[in-house]
Amino acid sequence: MYKRFALQSTLAAMLLAGVAMSASAEEPRKGGTINFVAPYGSSFGTLDNQASPATQDEFVTKAIHRRLYAWDGNANKPVLDLATEVSASPDRLTYTYKLRQDAYFHNDKKMTADDIIDSYKRIMTPGKAYTGARYISAIKGASDYSDGKAKDIAGLKKIDDFTLEITFNEPVNPAFQLMQPSTVIYPSGEADKDSFKSHPIGLGPYKFAEYVPGSRLTVEKWDKFYGADKPHADKINIMIMGEASARDVAFRNKEVDVSVLGPAQYVAYKNDPELSKNILEVAEVYTRLVGFNTDFKPFQDKRVRQAINYAIDSDLIIKRLGKDKAYRAVSWLPLSSPAFDKAAKPYPYDPEKAKALLKEAGYPDGFEFELTATQNESWGLTIVEAIIPMLDKVGIKVKAKPVEAAVLSEVVPAGDFQSFMWSLESGPDPMTAMQCFYSKTSQSACNYYKFNNKDFDKLYEAALSAPTEEQKNDLLRQANNLLQDEAPVWFFNYNKAVMAYQPWLHGLQPNSAELAIQSYEQLWVDEGVPSGR
Amino acid sequence: MIPTILAVSLLIFVIFSVIPGSFTSSLIADGKGRNDPKVVEQMNKEFGLDKPVYQRFGSYIINLAQLDLGQSFRTRQPVTHMLLERAWPTMKLAIAAMVIAILIGVPLGFVAALKPGSLLDTTTMIAAVSGLSLPQFWLGLLAMYVFALTLGWLPSFGYGDGGIRNLILPAVTLSVAPLALLARTTRAAVLDVMSADFIRTARSKGMNAYRLVTWHLMRNALVLIITTVGLQFGSLMGQAVVIEKLFSWPGLGSLLVDSVSMRDIPVVQGAILMIVLWFLIINTVVDVLYAVIDPRISHG
Numbered sequence: 001m002y003k004r005f006a007l008q009s010t011l012a013a014m015l016l017a018g019v020a021m022s023a024s025a026e027e028p029r030k031g032g033t034i035n036f037v038a039p040y041g042s043s044f045g046t047l048d049n050q051a052s053p054a055t056q057d058e059f060v061t062k063a064i065h066r067r068l069y070a071w072d073g074n075a076n077k078p079v080l081d082l083a084t085e086v087s088a089s090p091d092r093l094t095y096t097y098k099l100r101q102d103a104y105f106h107n108d109k110k111m112t113a114d115d116i117i118d119s120y121k122r123i124m125t126p127g128k129a130y131t132g133a134r135y136i137s138a139i140k141g142a143s144d145y146s147d148g149k150a151k152d153i154a155g156l157k158k159i160d161d162f163t164l165e166i167t168f169n170e171p172v173n174p175a176f177q178l179m180q181p182s183t184v185i186y187p188s189g190e191a192d193k194d195s196f197k198s199h200p201i202g203l204g205p206y207k208f209a210e211y212v213p214g215s216r217l218t219v220e221k222w223d224k225f226y227g228a229d230k231p232h233a234d235k236i237n238i239m240i241m242g243e244a245s246a247r248d249v250a251f252r253n254k255e256v257d258v259s260v261l262g263p264a265q266y267v268a269y270k271n272d273p274e275l276s277k278n279i280l281e282v283a284e285v286y287t288r289l290v291g292f293n294t295d296f297k298p299f300q301d302k303r304v305r306q307a308i309n310y311a312i313d314s315d316l317i318i319k320r321l322g323k324d325k326a327y328r329a330v331s332w333l334p335l336s337s338p339a340f341d342k343a344a345k346p347y348p349y350d351p352e353k354a355k356a357l358l359k360e361a362g363y364p365d366g367f368e369f370e371l372t373a374t375q376n377e378s379w380g381l382t383i384v385e386a387i388i389p390m391l392d393k394v395g396i397k398v399k400a401k402p403v404e405a406a407v408l409s410e411v412v413p414a415g416d417f418q419s420f421m422w423s424l425e426s427g428p429d430p431m432t433a434m435q436c437f438y439s440k441t442s443q444s445a446c447n448y449y450k451f452n453n454k455d456f457d458k459l460y461e462a463a464l465s466a467p468t469e470e471q472k473n474d475l476l477r478q479a480n481n482l483l484q485d486e487a488p489v490w491f492f493n494y495n496k497a498v499m500a501y502q503p504w505l506h507g508l509q510p511n512s513a514e515l516a517i518q519s520y521e522q523l524w525v526d527e528g529v530p531s532g533r
Numbered sequence: 534m535i536p537t538i539l540a541v542s543l544l545i546f547v548i549f550s551v552i553p554g555s556f557t558s559s560l561i562a563d564g565k566g567r568n569d570p571k572v573v574e575q576m577n578k579e580f581g582l583d584k585p586v587y588q589r590f591g592s593y594i595i596n597l598a599q600l601d602l603g604q605s606f607r608t609r610q611p612v613t614h615m616l617l618e619r620a621w622p623t624m625k626l627a628i629a630a631m632v633i634a635i636l637i638g639v640p641l642g643f644v645a646a647l648k649p650g651s652l653l654d655t656t657t658m659i660a661a662v663s664g665l666s667l668p669q670f671w672l673g674l675l676a677m678y679v680f681a682l683t684l685g686w687l688p689s690f691g692y693g694d695g696g697i698r699n700l701i702l703p704a705v706t707l708s709v710a711p712l713a714l715l716a717r718t719t720r721a722a723v724l725d726v727m728s729a730d731f732i733r734t735a736r737s738k739g740m741n742a743y744r745l746v747t748w749h750l751m752r753n754a755l756v757l758i759i760t761t762v763g764l765q766f767g768s769l770m771g772q773a774v775v776i777e778k779l780f781s782w783p784g785l786g787s788l789l790v791d792s793v794s795m796r797d798i799p800v801v802q803g804a805i806l807m808i809v810l811w812f813l814i815i816n817t818v819v820d821v822l823y824a825v826i827d828p829r830i831s832h833g
Contacts, residue, residue, distance in 0.1 A: 054560070
């Protein structure tokens with residue numbers, strides 16, 4: 001009896017010890033240096049993040065700066081960051097924010113409502129073109145201020161140092177607007193000093209330490225950061241590494257802690273018994289597509305657009321060329337969108353149906369169109385080459401028109417194309433994403449297809465004024481299904497972002513908005529990190 | 534020098550005015566694929582992109598005359614400041630590569646020429662042809678695999694603290710092509726001089742081998758070698774583009790490539806002007822050296 005009790009006690013103690021050990025293994029370790037990677041270019045565009053929409057520059061924003069809202073990469077939703085609470089007026093036009101009283105800039109200055117007001121005013125400075133203006137212009141009176149018609153932005157009202165009231169032009173969810181990287185908050189009066197451009201000051205978990213343009217940016221832990229018990233690591237080196245093969249060598253050589261993988265590397269890493277253990281995969285909010293210009297006569301007929309969707313074997317292309325580093329697109333909104341319809345099915349591969357639709361539409365012998373595309377390996381000419389023979393089978397001839405990325409983004413908003421291939425952001429805010437198919441959105445903004453459908457417009461407008469998030473998402477879900485049927489584009493795939501990480505790195509978030517952009521304060525390294533760091 | 538700079542400035546200006554794509558469109562490409570027409574209009578206005586090309590060129594030349602290269606569209610910082618920040622790493626890389634090329638290439642070519650047809654000569658020439666034909670990108674990757682990943686001797690990328698450890702791999706990779714060319718040129722120059730009458734005369738007069746090589750052979754072959762060194766040194770700044778991108782080296786080349794794709798025209802103009810200026814300075818130095826090595830050239 002005693003023996004049995006002793007055995008049970010020992011087992012229980014061992015079990016508890018095991019749990020405790022495993023818990024301590026998950027306990028974030030303080031200190032150490034993380035070598036992160038910024039893979040989208042060979043430099044940062046600018047250290048003035050209010051002036052840049054580039055994803056590459058977000059690697060810096062995330063470390064040094066903060067916005068009124070933040071994107072929670074774990075929950076995949078926007079959350080309040082520089083405020084502790086917010087209340088909305090019944091008409092959803094005015095929001096009152098109780099600001100944090102424990103947020104300090106890297107120059108030791110305490111953040112107040114003035115810093116937010118001044119930051120937004122700077123973004124709207126008359127005669128200047130900061131890219132954040134796109135989002136701040138939603139605030140009442142921001143455009144008047146920018147046009148020089150007002151001395152202040154009418155919609156920004158300081159109640160006291162830590163209470164701010166923001167009034168918008170129309171009912172919006174301000175979270176998606178004010179979480180954008182180009183709406184970062186700077187300390188009042190600092191941003192236009194020359195030194196700020198090379199030595200930025202923010203509210204983030206890390207303060208600027210050193211920048212070697214074209215090579216690396218180093219940030220160091222900010223001890224007065226308001227995040228409880230964060231950040232964990234002492235230092236982050238953000239290595240600028242645009243070359244995938246160089247990144248691969250550096251990762252295998254343990255010089256960097258993460259690597260964003262392309263299709264070829266994805267296969268190699270998945271097949272490697274060691275490397276495959278530490279891979280993070282996420283369906284990102286980017287939809288790859290071929291957009292049809294409805295100014296081109298054949299594309300005015302929905303049946304033609306549908307026929308193209310039926311005629312292309314998307315699954316085969318994703319498997320063979322994309323190496324399965326993508327998820328098949330159903331419609332415009334991505335898998336992680338709250339308005340995505342989980343019951344919806346993508347267009348099946350059915351060339352016979354495509355032929356029948358073309359015949360019905362008056363194109364029994366097909367037609368020819370020009371497809372403008374870049375060299376991108378995942379949504380460029382390689383894919384175009386694959387769809388040419390598939391469309392040829394149903395009588396449609398495709399003429400590829402290769403262009404550079406900067407040219408694609410010039411000709412498409414200008415409407416100078418018959419069709420184009422691109423990877424476009426379709427989230428995280430479904431409302432903003434769906435705006436690109438609203439008939440009142442101009443082609444130069446993002447309705448590149450000149451899509452005009454009354455039923456869609458009604459659903460979109462109803463979603464705009466929907467009283468609850470659930471109702472809004474339900475309406476947008478219907479609108480998204482309508483889009484699938486209308487087929488203003490060939491729905492190709494949603495990007496599967498893949499990041500390989502070293503076994504000693506922890507705290508990575510499955511950020512569907514952009515996997516490579518991580519909240520550094522949540523990252524930590526265990527004892528396995530190479531010595532010397 | 535001034536006409537060359539003016540011609541280059543005009544050429545860059547015309548090219549970037551004609552080719553499609555603009556700074557604002559590159560921002561959309563670099564961002565989320567969405568456009569705000571009002572911000573685009575404002576941006577064109579702020580950077581003067583809404584003005585006609587001749588007006589923009591006029592103000593550029595006026596500013597250039599005052600040594601003002603303008604302001605970067607991307608960073609809103611003075612171009613001169615950005616170029617100076619990037620020039621030293623590129624010069625360091627180019628100088629290191631050239632030193633390696635000279636220290637190895639010239640003696641190799643010399644030795645090969647002194648024993649034409651020998652195993653050493655054949656091996657050197659095969660290596661030289663290979664060095665000239667191998668793509669730098671591939672060579673760089675190979676060097677990374679061998680010296681960083683396999684042997685673990687050196688870091689595979691980056692500038693580190695600016696020390697020599699991070700310089701070795703990119704410099705060696707960059708030096709391969711000029712080294713090969715220098716070895717071939719030196720061999721050809723030495724062989725050419727060796728068949729000259731004055732060498733035969735010196736030999737028949739009983740001049741010792743050391744004096745023959747240093748006084749007659751080397752001095753006469755040096756003119757061609759220095760021409761090659763000058764040309765290669767000048768073009769290394771341009772060649773460094775690939776290496777800088779591959780090794781995340783913070784130089785002028787990677788700045789130029791990024792600025793071209795972002796259509797940051799003031800920086801492109803400034804960077805190209807700097808490369809042209811570098812080339813012109815090296816050529817001038819080479820011309821001066823000619824006269825020092827062979828006084829007949831200055832008399833001529």
